[in-house]
Amino acid sequence: MVGKFITLEGGEGVGKTTNLRYIQECIEAAGIELVVTREPGGTEFAEKIRELLLTPSDETVCEMSELLLVFAARAQHLEQLIKPALAAGKWVLCDRFIDATHAYQGGGRQMNQQIINTLESMVLGSLQSDLTLLLDLPVEVGMARARARAALDRFEQEKVEFFERVRARYLERAAASQGRIQVIDAAPALPEVQAQIAAALAQMGVGA
Ligand code: T5A
Numbered sequence: 001m002v003g004k005f006i007t008l009e010g011g012e013g014v015g016k017t018t019n020l021r022y023i024q025e026c027i028e029a030a031g032i033e034l035v036v037t038r039e040p041g042g043t044e045f046a047e048k049i050r051e052l053l054l055t056p057s058d059e060t061v062c063e064m065s066e067l068l069l070v071f072a073a074r075a076q077h078l079e080q081l082i083k084p085a086l087a088a089g090k091w092v093l094c095d096r097f098i099d100a101t102h103a104y105q106g107g108g109r110q111m112n113q114q115i116i117n118t119l120e121s122m123v124l125g126s127l128q129s130d131l132t133l134l135l136d137l138p139v140e141v142g143m144a145r146a147r148a149r150a151a152l153d154r155f156e157q158e159k160v161e162f163f164e165r166v167r168a169r170y171l172e173r174a175a176a177s178q179g180r181i182q183v184i185d186a187a188p189a190l191p192e193v194q195a196q197i198a199a200a201l202a203q204m205g206v207g208a
Contacts (some may be wrong), residue, residue, distance in 0.1 A: 008023065011103075013143060039151045042082075102116060103173070135184050
C-alpha cells in the first residue's frame with residue numbers, strides 16, 4: 001500500500017501555514033495516518049540547508065548555489081522522510097515541494113528550465129504529488145500579509161517583479177498539470193478559502 005502525497009504551494013503571505021493546519025485536521029479526521037513536513041527542510045540536515053537558504057546574507061548568493069542547495073535539501077528529505085512514509089502507507093502533507101523550485105528559481109530567478117528539469121529527474125525520478133493545492137493571491141496582498149506578520153527572510157526581500165514572475169509560473173504550471181495542481185483563491189476570508197480546500201480534498205475521498 002502506498003500513501004498519498006499532497007503538497008501546498010503559493011507565493012509569499014498566501015496563508016500556507018494557516019491552511020496547512022486545516023488540511024491536517026481534515027485528513028486526520030478521516031482516520032488517515034499523516035506526516036506533515038515542509039521544504040526546504042523536513043529533516044535535521046535539510047533544516048540546516050533551509051537556514052542557509054532563508055537567512056539574509058551580506059554575500060550575494062549565486063543562483064546556481066541556491067538551486068543546488070534546494071535540491072540537496074530535497075534529496076535528503078525524500079530519502080529520509082517522504083519515500084519511507086509513503087511506502088509505509090502513510091499520507092504526506094508537504095508545505096512546498098518541486099513546484100516551488102519551478103516558480104521561484106525558474107520563474108522568479110529566470111534560471112534555465114532544462115537545468116531544473118535535469119535536477120528534477122535526478123532527484124525525484126518519476127515521483128510527483130497526487131494533489132497540489134496552489135493558494136493564489138495578488139502579489140501586493142500577499143506581501144502586505146507577509147510584512148504584517150514577521151521580519152522578511154532572504155526571498156521575501158525580493159522586488160515585486162520577482163513575485164509576479166513566481167505567481168505567473170505557478171499559474172502556468174497549474175494550467176498544464178491536468179488537475180494535479182488545483183488553484184485555490186486565497187483572497188477571501190479564511191472560511192471561504194477552506195471551503196475550496198475541502199472541495200479539493202473531497203476529490204481524494206477526504207471529508208464529506
Ligand atoms: N523556496 C522554497 C524556493 O525558492 N524554492 C524551493 O524549491 C522551495 C521549496 C520558503 C522560502 O523558500 C523559497 C520560497 C520561500 O520564499 P516558506 O516559509 O515556505 O519559505 O514561505 P513563506 O511564503 O514565507 O510561508 P509562510 O508559511 O511563512 O507564510 P504563508 O504560508 O504564505 O502565510 P501565513 O499562513 O503565515 O499567513 C500570512 C498572514 O496572513 C494571514 C495569516 O493570519 C498571517 O498573518 N492570513 C489571512 N488573512 C486574511 N485572510 C485570509 N484568508 C488569510 N490567510 C492567512
